[in-house]
Amino acid sequence: MSGLTIEPLGEDALLLRLDRRIDPAVNARVHALVRRIEAAGLPWVREVVPAYASLAVCLAQDACDRLHDTGYAAEALRALLAGDDEPHASPEASLPAIEVPVCHLPAFAPDLEAVAAHAGLSAAEVVALHCAGDYRVAMTGFAPGFPYLLGLDPRLAIPRRSTPRTHVPAGSVAIGGAQTGIYPREGPGGWHLVGRTPVALFDPRRDPPCLLPAGARVRFVAIDEAAFRAACGRGAA
Template sequence: MLSFQPLGDTGVRIGMGDEIRPDINRRIRSYCNALEKNEIHGVSEWVPAYCSVTVYYRPHLIGYDELCRRLEALAERVEETSEADSRVWVLPVAYGGECGPDLEDVASRNGLSASEVIRIHSRSLYRVYMMGFVPGFPYLGGMSDSIAAPRLSNPRPRIPAGSVGIAGSQTGVYPLETPGGWRLIGRTPVRLYDPDRERPMLLQAGDSIRFQPVDSEEYREIRERLNRGEYTIRHQSNGEIQS
């Protein structure tokens, strides 16, 4: 059951549930695919979120009521997206030390060792529910509550690109150097956002991530290979790991 509400005078929010769940995420992805395949005159773009899709439109081309009618009718033509259509990216991560200055703190808060935090964090499959506050930032679901930790009371003014952090029961990756208050446990050399790539953002909503622990030497080697254009990020699709 869809719900519609205006978002300013150029947007409509389509609610698809009130919980962060994989089945709702699949429904949102399927609906976005339908928007892609069935152009609605006057619609300029759409933005998927945890439990909703926001559709932006040009009110001089289509009115709010007419748009809602067409968006509701579109729901009847949605083809369900399967999990096989989702990509699983494998991101190498150097945990702790300079790359993860808050790893020991996260471990201490949860009565764990640093190696246990790494094991728990890297064994999960994380779903990209939506893309956030800077280009390429993935909001992930699937982290174990056993390694949850609150945001820093005083955010850092500069966080290196690629930093992997924890905030509450969420984990995420900073694609750019920005301020931030998440507790940093590691860093990946993979660029989640690169304006010079044909497709600047590596990830998209509906993808999944696995974090693969690497040591500091492997991290430097991968970073150098990336800089030379010799490293291809692995991803898994339909059960196969691809390079």
């Protein structure tokens, strides 16, 4: 596979890098590699973790020393992935998008007007464009279950806040640069908050615990305050 580099990542993983940029086509190739590695059933692969333009292959602990010393793992992965630069059709592509309800009350969307002003749009137009997107979970990270979503309308792109907030409520839907995402838990953050969902994105008691896994399709659905409160009352958040 052209452009692929493989390097050690700590003591028990390898980093496979395709590029150093955020691009939907590159990310599609990353997820194609994940599927090929997982389908191969290599006994020394413990986990495969995708990012925007790279993926980590975590090695089984009892095999780490032998695999690193001989370079066997890197060469085996090169052989497995050689000769195919086109991503195969994603099995998620045929699945319906996971709908995430979002309430855009001013209390939940303190940066909505700022995003609208930056885009030269009304707040209602920002909400409509944001909810019209067909998003893909490029990767998860930052916090357990935090989805980095590709597919944001370019008109809504905005640089991250110059001063991050020390407190962002759980469920906050936000825009940072050309990405959108959802904060699964309370914590700090520098993205612009444009709404909030009552849905719990990460629950360690759930199987799987992550509601929006890497590769999943996502759509936002606008809801009013009554629907938000009702969902919260049912224990969604």
